[in-house]
Amino acid sequence: MTTADDHNDDVALAGEYALHLLDAEARRAFEDRLSTEPALRALVAEWDADLVVLADEIAPVTPPVVVKDRIENILFPHAAKAPAGVSLWRMLLGGGFALVLGLVVLMILPPADRSDIFAPQFAVDLAAEDRSLLVHAGYAPDTGVLRIIREAGGARPGRVLELWLIAEGATAPVSLGVLPDSSTTDITLPAAFGDAIAGGTLAISDEPIGGSTTGAPTGDVLAAGVVISI
Amino acid sequence: MPTRNDVEEMIVQVGLGDRAAFSSLYDATSAKLFGVCLRILNDRAEAEDALQEVFVRIWQKSSTYAANGYSPMTWLITLARNLAIDKLRMRKAGSVDIDEVYDLADSGPTPEAAAIASSQRGQIDACFDELEPDRADAVRGAYLEGHSYNDLAAKYGVPLNTMRTWLRRSLGKLKDCLNR
Numbered sequence: 001m002t003t004a005d006d007h008n009d010d011v012a013l014a015g016e017y018a019l020h021l022l023d024a025e026a027r028r029a030f031e032d033r034l035s036t037e038p039a040l041r042a043l044v045a046e047w048d049a050d051l052v053v054l055a056d057e058i059a060p061v062t063p064p065v066v067v068k069d070r071i072e073n074i075l076f077p078h079a080a081k082a083p084a085g086v087s088l089w090r091m092l093l094g095g096g097f098a099l100v101l102g103l104v105v106l107m108i109l110p111p112a113d114r115s116d117i118f119a120p121q122f123a124v125d126l127a128a129e130d131r132s133l134l135v136h137a138g139y140a141p142d143t144g145v146l147r148i149i150r151e152a153g154g155a156r157p158g159r160v161l162e163l164w165l166i167a168e169g170a171t172a173p174v175s176l177g178v179l180p181d182s183s184t185t186d187i188t189l190p191a192a193f194g195d196a197i198a199g200g201t202l203a204i205s206d207e208p209i210g211g212s213t214t215g216a217p218t219g220d221v222l223a224a225g226v227v228i229s230i
Numbered sequence: 231m232p233t234r235n236d237v238e239e240m241i242v243q244v245g246l247g248d249r250a251a252f253s254s255l256y257d258a259t260s261a262k263l264f265g266v267c268l269r270i271l272n273d274r275a276e277a278e279d280a281l282q283e284v285f286v287r288i289w290q291k292s293s294t295y296a297a298n299g300y301s302p303m304t305w306l307i308t309l310a311r312n313l314a315i316d317k318l319r320m321r322k323a324g325s326v327d328i329d330e331v332y333d334l335a336d337s338g339p340t341p342e343a344a345a346i347a348s349s350q351r352g353q354i355d356a357c358f359d360e361l362e363p364d365r366a367d368a369v370r371g372a373y374l375e376g377h378s379y380n381d382l383a384a385k386y387g388v389p390l391n392t393m394r395t396w397l398r399r400s401l402g403k404l405k406d407c408l409n410r
Contacts, residue, residue, distance in 0.1 A: 008402055015401035018308075019372040020315045021379055021394075045299055050408055052304045053354045054373045055311070058269050060261035067264075067278050068256055071285045076249060201275075226275040228282070 011043060018047035066125040066225075074230055118147055123230050124202050126223035128153065133161075133222050135179075135204060139189075139197045146176070146197070148185040155179075155206070162207040163187075164217060167196035173203060178211040201226050232258045237302040245293035256285060259303075263310040270314035270376040271321075280317050284310045315376040322378075357407035365400040372397070 016022050017030050034041055120138030127134045133153030139146045148163065155161045164173035174196075176187060189197070205212070206219035232240075237258060243251030263284055267277035287309060295305060358366045364386060371377040377385070383393040 011405050012398040012401045015405070016398065019369070020312060020319075020376065021372055021397065023379075042299075048300065048308045049304050050354055050404075051373050052307050053351050054370060055266060055307050056351065058262070058265045058374070061265045061268055062261045063264040063278060063281055067281055068253075068260070071256070071282050072249075072253075074282070074286060075252075075289050226279070228279055 010040060014040060014043035015047050018044055018051060064127070065131075066127055070123075070125065070228075070230075118145065120147065121229060122197055122227050124225040124227040126202060126204055126225045128223045133204065135223065137202055137227070139194070139227065141194055141197075144189050144191065144194050146187045146189055148179060148187065150179070150183050150185075154181070158209065159219070160207050160209055160211060161204050161222070162211045162217070164203045164205060165193065165196060166201040166203065168199040168201075170196070170200075173217060175212065175215070176202075178207070179204070197227050198229060199227065234302060237306075241288075241292050241295050241302055241305070244289060245295055252285075252289060255288070259306055260285070262303075263306060266307055266310045267314045269374060270311060270318055276317060276321070277314070280310070280314045284313050287313065311373075311376075318376045319378070353408060354404075357404050360407055361400050361403060365396055368393070368397055369400055369404070 013022075013030065017027065022030060030040075034044065118138065118140060119142075120140045122139040122141070124137050125134070126137065131152065134151040135153075136149045136151060137146060138149075161179040163176040163179055165176050166173045174193070176189070176193070179185060201224055203217070203221050203224035205217035205221050207217070208219075212218045237255070240251045240255040240258065244255055260281065264277060264281050267280040267284070268274065271277045271280060284306075288306070291309075295302075298305065300308070358369070361369070368377075368382050368386065371382060371385070375381075379390055379393055379397070382397070383390045386393065388396070
């Protein structure tokens with residue numbers, strides 16, 4: 001093979017890399033070369049610049065407001081609270097009261113003492129589209145505590161809010177109980193439930209007092225979100 | 231609409247740890263980058279997760295931006311696209327392999343890339359037009375939908391190796407055309 005052939009081969013290979021077409025093994029081998037071959041890096045950069053023009057046809061879509069909050073909470077967890085903003089994890093560190101309602105399989109406990117730092121590894125924001133209901137949830141697998149913080153909204157008169165977990169790949173939601181009126185609630189989940197939290201979806205539905213009697217949501221689903229690792 | 235220079239300045243400031251600049255950069259670019267994630271993943275919740283990772287990565291990597299020779303939107307869109315495709319591949323593989331997370335080549339100035347101007351839009355369109363329609367679509371599908379060789383081979387009903395040969399040849403032709 002001539003030098004020109006090698007070059008042409010690298011041009012195509014860099015293009016495959018830029019398109020993300022190489023399999024894992026080939027990609028690693030290529031990246032090993034990238035770290036020592038500036039000319040190859042330049043080829044990838046050229047492809048990235050050439051191909052990015054294709055993205056012109058992709059229309060911008062405004063992401064939900066909660067995404068920015070989540071990002072800033074990950075990057076700047078100890079940031080001073082902005083006057084109008086609400087820092088999720090400051091709230092999660094706060095205390096509150098819990099009322100025992102809901103289903104028998106679960107223990108709903110008062111939040112741990114303030115000095116006992118709650119360190120969630122999973123979180124999700126549940127927001128109604130018009131943000132009339134906004135609930136933060138954080139889950140700490142080491143203690144099995146799912147902390148629910150209601151920032152805005154509540155049940156309608158004569159109704160209650162019921163929390164549901166839909167495990168990844170599951171076809172039916174499982175009730176985690178009726179949410180008490182307090183702003184903060186700790187729910188200690190059985191281990192089997194805890195495992196389903198990661199990657200699962202939490203949802204809140206509107207139900208009659210005492211909660212759904214059918215084992216499935218009967219009223220409107222007011223808010224839902226996928227639990228993410230933080 | 232912020233200009234290229236505005237976005238570039240924001241990235242540089244973010245690289246210096248400026249949180250206000252990070253907030254401005256998010257406001258200026260998140261809709262486009264969310265559009266990219268949605269296009270690849272075709273799932274709102276996954277696209278939101280991807281966008282979150284994109285901005286965490288931007289915060290972590292922006293200090294190396296000045297050295298990489300990418301124009302600002304190319305850098306951001308490429309980063310978003312690659313993270314979204316990583317998620318797409320993980321979804322298909324059903325597992326997560328941290329080693330496979332794609333990284334941009336982030337050193338070594340490439341003046342050619344930096345010099346890319348909007349007039350090249352017309353040039354790349356013209357070069358795609360020189361390819362057979364199927365093959366131009368395959369390259370577009372790989373870029374815009376994150377199709378893998380397996381996806382493309384299934385879509386066009388050809389063996390994997392044939393698909394790869396087609397695509398590599400198309401890339402060679404594209405490059406020849408772009409270099410003219």
